[in-house]
Structures are given as C-alpha cells and as structure tokens.
Amino acid sequence: MSNKQAMVLALLALxxxxxxxxxxxxxxxxxxxxxxxxxxxxxxGRGVGAKAAGLSVKPANLRVLSRNNGGSFPLIRVLETIDGRLEVLAHGPRDMPVWGTRFTHELAPAAGNDPLRTEGAVRERIIGLADYLYTLQD
Structure with missing residues (x-):
C-alpha cells in the first residue's frame, strides 16, 4: 500500500x-x-408542547433559531441558555430548571462526585441537546 493510499484510508477512518x-x-x-x-x-420543537397552554409565557419555537439569527445557528447562545448561564427573561425567575445544575446533580454520583468527570458528562448532554436542536432547524 502506498503512502497516499494509507493517508486516504486514515482520513476516511477519521x-x-x-x-x-x-x-x-x-x-x-x-x-x-x-x-x-x-x-x-x-x-x-415549535413551542406547543402539552404544558405550553398552562405557561404564562409561550415557549420558544426552537425550529427558527437559525432563521432568527441571520441563518446561522447560535450555538454559544443555545449552550448558555440550556446550562443556565444566559438568563432568558421570558422564563422569569429561575424557577425553570437550569439544566446545567440539574444534570450536575443527576450525574455527579455516577462520576464518583469528581468535578471534572461530572462537568464532562454534563457538557456532553448539553452539547448533544444543542446538536439535536441544530437538526430541527427549518
């Protein structure tokens, strides 16, 4: 096998x-x-879930995040909203779960309460959620 073929195979594997x-x-x-x-x-993701009617503020249509951001998915804003660093005024006081905190409490025992392992597991969940939201864009 030539070096070029080996590089192509390595690239394909990557x-x-x-x-x-x-x-x-x-x-x-x-x-x-x-x-x-x-x-x-x-x-x-259109903001009309079973609990939506009972909320004082209508949930966001998550399918138009890119459209509302000039055609570019606002990844950092999405991540910060999910993990709680970006306060969403429509959510009012932080009575809505801050997923970063909730996931931390859920995942810490399985991570041996190690802060680095816990944070890694939390970030994996939040990034996965952002990746999924990206697939919902109209």
Missing part, C-alpha cells in the same frame, strides 16, 4: 469516526429533548 460521534451526540440530544424539553417546546 471522517467516519467524526460522523459516528456526531450521530451519537444527536441521538443523546434527542433523548434529552424528549425527556426534558418536549413537554413545553413540543415534540417538533
């Missing part, structure tokens, strides 16, 4: 690994969305 990791993240995000978000934002 791309395949990246695609597989991306799909795993999206699958994790879909699971997180169904578990934690769909009741308010709806199964399809």
């Amino acid at each position: 791309v395949s690994g990246v695609v597989e990791a991306q799909q795993k993240s999206i699958d994790l995000g879909r699971q997180e969305y169904v578990t934690h978000c769909a009741s308010c934002h709806g199964d399809d």
Whole structure:
C-alpha cells in the first residue's frame, strides 16, 4: 500500500469516526429533548408542547433559531441558555430548571462526585441537546 493510499484510508477512518460521534451526540440530544424539553417546546420543537397552554409565557419555537439569527445557528447562545448561564427573561425567575445544575446533580454520583468527570458528562448532554436542536432547524 502506498503512502497516499494509507493517508486516504486514515482520513476516511477519521471522517467516519467524526460522523459516528456526531450521530451519537444527536441521538443523546434527542433523548434529552424528549425527556426534558418536549413537554413545553413540543415534540417538533415549535413551542406547543402539552404544558405550553398552562405557561404564562409561550415557549420558544426552537425550529427558527437559525432563521432568527441571520441563518446561522447560535450555538454559544443555545449552550448558555440550556446550562443556565444566559438568563432568558421570558422564563422569569429561575424557577425553570437550569439544566446545567440539574444534570450536575443527576450525574455527579455516577462520576464518583469528581468535578471534572461530572462537568464532562454534563457538557456532553448539553452539547448533544444543542446538536439535536441544530437538526430541527427549518
């Protein structure tokens, strides 16, 4: 096998690994969305979940995040909103769960209460959720 062929095979393996990791993240995000978000934002992300009618502020239509941001998915804003660093005025006081904190409490025991391992697991869930939201864009 020539060096060029070996490089092409290595590149294909790398791309395949990246695609597989991306799909795993999206699958994790879909699971997180169904578990934690769909009741308010709806199964399809349009803001009409089962609990939406009982809320004083209508949940956001998560399918138009890119459109409302000039065609670019606002990844950092999405991550900061999910983990609680970016306060969403429509949510009012932080009675709405701050997912970073909630995920930390859920995941810490499995991570041996190690702060670095816990943070890594929390970030994985939040990034997966953001990856899934990206796939919902109209």
